[in-house]
Amino acid sequence: MSHPYRLDALDVALLAALREHPRTGLVEIARMVGVARATATARLQRLEAAGVVTGFGPDVDVTAAGFGVQAFVTLEIAQGALDAVHRDLEAIPGVLEAHATTGSGDVVCRVAAASHEALQEILVQLNRSSSVVRSTSVVALTCLVPWRTLPLLRSGAAPGSGRSPSYR
Known part of the structure; x- marks a missing residue:
């Protein structure tokens, strides 16, 4: 049985930046979190390989698309x-x-x-x-809390691991 990927603060910062700025290129994302592009690329590839990142498609609001x-x-x-x-x-x-x-x-x-x-x-x-x-x-009737992952990921990130990113 494989073990789940253990996220650290840098992983969470990268995911947060990608989530909050989905159309931004990786060079700019790396700048936002304060790491080299190669570091951001390697981390993102690891997150994809581990199955943590499952896609980069647009999020679709089905209500706005006519299915309310x-x-x-x-x-x-x-x-x-x-x-x-x-x-x-x-x-x-x-x-x-x-x-x-x-x-x-x-x-x-x-x-x-x-x-x-x-x-x-x-x-x-x-x-x-x-x-x-x-x-x-x-x-x-009403969506009180939409699908979200960042609060959970932030709460479970390994303390003191990775770089201490400035991006929040």
Whole structure:
């Protein structure tokens, strides 16, 4: 079993700079955090190789893109049907993400739709899966804390390791 990559203060500073200035080139990012371009490049390559950095695509706000009705759906699935429900969920475009979970349900999905009628159709599609025994949905009203990672990364960075970057 591989061990998780241990971030240090420089890694977090690089990630913060990239997150806050996604269109800025690596030379400028290196300047912002106070390291040489080669150092920033090597660190970023290590973060990619370790699977910490998973992409550089644009973040998309699905509400702004016309899919303002969102819900969280808990699925109870038939015993041993995780692979089948995985395939069924991937076939539904409105399923943004799905996680196998503990608790009263087996899978929690985040879905998005353009209207309440479109949300109803997604819910019908979910229930058509032969693997789904029961579903429960709750409509999201307001996003209180959007997806974020920097506070967590900053709290878990190895103390005293890497350079002490000036970028915050």
